Amino acid sequence: MADVAEKAGVSRALVSIIFRNQAGASRETRERVLRVADEIGYRPDSAARLLARGRSRTLGVMFTVHQTFHTDLITGIYPEAERLGYDVLLSGATHGRSEAKAVEALLSHRCEAVILLGPDAAPAYLDELGQRTVAVSVSRRVPQARVDFVHSAEAKGVRQAMDHLVELGHRRIVHIDGGRGPGSAERRRxxxxxxxxxxxxxEARVIPG
Known part of the structure; x- marks a missing residue:
């Protein structure tokens, strides 16, 4: 802003007023400042401005790279975050990058809250995370951790599916198990x-899948 102010022949404070679209500058001065900013390639740093106010207006999303369902969830997160005036920052967990590392990267960028898609981290870590920031676990319930969670009605869905199959006359119904995946234990029970x-x-039979 100092460079813009110097080239436009105005004070830095006036440049700030113009970039914030506040009253206090004539139309001619406003146009000149904006023209100079465009000439030198200056763009206001909205992230820095928000941080100066103590807000980043950014939501962090931790996801697992190989989970295609997480892509569907992210597709839904973006428009809702934008509607509420938030940006979204993604951080992926892979075989060589732990969930904790992915989450810490989000926190280092001053995210105001983190959304954890199908977290597999230990409850103790999630509890500690919930004490540091606003955290929501999606598709995994962690009652012993101080984080919010959103999940499917796993047991209800399985009961409905079973009732439907039995009504159709099926008896040899096999359950393909999800192992340690979120919600798997509840579906199995x-x-x-x-x-x-x-x-x-x-006739009950559970096979790994």
Whole structure:
């Protein structure tokens, strides 16, 4: 802004007023300052301006690179964040980059909150993270950690699917298990409970997938 002010022949304070679109400058001066800014390639640093006010207006999203479902979630996060006046910063976890490292990168960029897509981190880490910032776990419930969570009604969905299959006359219903993935344990329990409820416990079979 000092460079713009010097070339336009005005004070730095006046340049600041013009960039903030506040009253206090004539139309001629405003046009001259904006023209000079365009000539020298200056663009106001909105991130720096927000940080000066103690806000970054940025949401951090930690996701797992190989999870295609996370891409769908991110697609939904962007327009909603924009509607609320927030930018979105992504940080991916891969086989060579831990979730903790991905999250710490977001915090180093002053994100106001973090959204964790299917986190696999230990509850102790998530609890500690929840004490440092606003954190939301998506698709994994972590009751012992001080983070909010949003997840599917896993058990209800499995019960509905089982009731539907049994009504169609099926008896040998196999559950393909999700291992340690978010929600897998709840789905597995709901499957076994539904098989018992329908008197099909002897047919119950869970295979890894």
């Amino acid at each position: 709901a499957y076994r409970a539904a098989m018992r409820r329908h008197g099909l416990e002897g």
